[in-house]
Amino acid sequence: MATGSRNGILSRHPSRIYFTFILLLLIFTPRADSSWWYIGALGARVICDNIPGLVNKQRQLCQRHPDLMQSIGEGAKEWIRECQHQFRHHRWNCSTLDRDHTVFGRVMLHSSREAAFVYAISSAGVVYAITRACSQGELKICSCDAHKRGRARDDKGDFDWGGCSDNINYGIKFAKAFVDARERMVKDARAMMNLHNNRCGRMAVKRFMKLECKCHGVSGSCALRTCWLAMSDFRRTGDYLRKKYNTAIEVTMNQDGTGFMVADKDFKGTTKNELVYVENSPDYCLMDRAAGSLGTAGRVCNKSSRGTDGCEVMCCGRGYDTMRVKRVTKCECKFKWCCAVECKDCEDMVDVHTCKPHKRPDWLDLT
Template sequence: MRPVVIAACLLLLAPITDSWWASGSAVILDPRMVCKKNRRTRGRLAQICRNETGLVKEITKGVTLGATECAHQFRSRRWNCTTQRRSMRKILMRDTRETGFVNAITAAGVTFSITRACTAGSLLECSCEKGIPKPRRGHDPVDPPPTQESKNKWQWGGCSDNVRFGLKKSREFMDSRYRKRSDIKTLIKLHNHNAGRLAIKNNMKIECKCHGLSGSCTLRTCWWRMPTFREVGDRLRDRFEGAAKVIASNDGDSFMPESPSIKKPGKKDIIYSEESPDFCAPNLKTGSLGTQGRQCNISSAGTDGCDQMCCRRGYVETTINETENCNCQFKWCCEVICETCNVKRNIQTCL
């Protein structure tokens, strides 16, 4: 059975008061409809909608990618990055840590999808990067990547991921309509967009391929690759854990830490200005769906533990019967024969 496809309505294209994600294959975005809804916009956004429809399709894929990763990263938390329309809409209207993560992972997803399409040759507007790339964070392209055979000859080649194009188009599409605003929510949104992009840009990797007789590696060809999107999600979740609360500065055009004793957040950090609800009980105002009926792990002391997930309300334990392969044996050649065993499993569900 196919997994449910998670999609997202582009919160960047809708008014701030009408932003939401939704799930189900029926709501996968049609780029033509997105641009039709915003046909009166001007500037780079309007140009992309009119002239770069292939790019808009990749942006849509990137938002879906971000939504799927968000659901994975928060699957064992009280707030599980739900794609329930009304709930996500309320979350995105606020400015909590959760909102910051959604904005960051969405920007990262858009950057990743566009860059990947460039490498695959799916976009007319770009291609992969060839030749000697510009320096990336933590590496110097003048010197070969460190290996045990660093004395061997090497050269830049292959097809490096064109992350510069992905970053540029992500900024143009996601940020352009907010550039003239300076309210605290907009400043935080733009900061978190950039933090999501940096989770890709600052973690590019060097990949190499050896050439030579019998694997002698007399010549190495090297190129740049993006991290996997799961790695990007992991890094942004870590930033979520250490997110900094900020307030508007006196100049009205910037922000600063809520407390003077707190270090000023860097470009890679996720920031927010409102405290999160506890998400224990349903609340239409905050978008909380509550945790009643959620599964928990009685043996865990983490966020998926029953005390945490159930907000100390208690849980009910049920036993279910499952079947699985067991007593598997390898039969020469070449077959694996298994028996089918009945297994009982206990499940804890929050009250």
């Protein structure tokens, strides 16, 4: 997804060249249900009135805060990369579609576990991106968290609040206003599911806030500590939500349309911090345009694994092809004074296994 510098954000009166470019992009992109995720594809060339899929409230926020839209665009690329990392060894691998407003295609039209994860991690990504931009001084509307003052205590003793705490509360507040705006316009099972998973994503980022401290005193002793709260690496949020995907709970709408009921009547827990879904997922084994499945034909698999990346699971029992390829790696590395590491290029042959395509029934070849 292309992006420009933050200073390149256009106002509501962009140059004729950029306007023409975006207009052509919108005209020739296949029509489908759209979402704010497409901001990541437009990057700095944000034209709020022409971003497909924005509801009025989202468009108003875009117009008032174009610098925040740039941060959201950068964050979109980050959470999509995280999604693809988490599912790199699965049949559904969080594939994105170029020149498609929906980014993920028809797979998001189904109220499945995969949709639950995408909504949660995208909401988390907005919180992370906005909070980080606030702390780095990139936005006019927010800065560090100024509310943490005075003394506090942890398991290491007393400390003074100082430094620059990440303003997670502002990130959550803006993400809720922007991301949830579309879902709050309707009251059906899918909208309620999305709102629930959006909240889980936002809270996941806050869950991993960590205390960072600086020591003061003679020779670096910790006679006095100054501490602040900082977000953890986004990978921790991705790992957490990936586990929540594994344990996601199937739900149905209650009779009065005000909430969820767990489909499993024997379920005794709470859905508050769990991802929820309404429809079962397809198996993603075969190409199915209606379901948004790209199939697994040609996907690389691990012959020796019995997990989701193993050839038996990944290839859905169709078998796999093996090809010998040359691999070049760095080897015999030595430290050279001062200060470099010199390595040789070593070549070896390895087997790469890829899933076989689906075999057509014999009777189709007779017609």
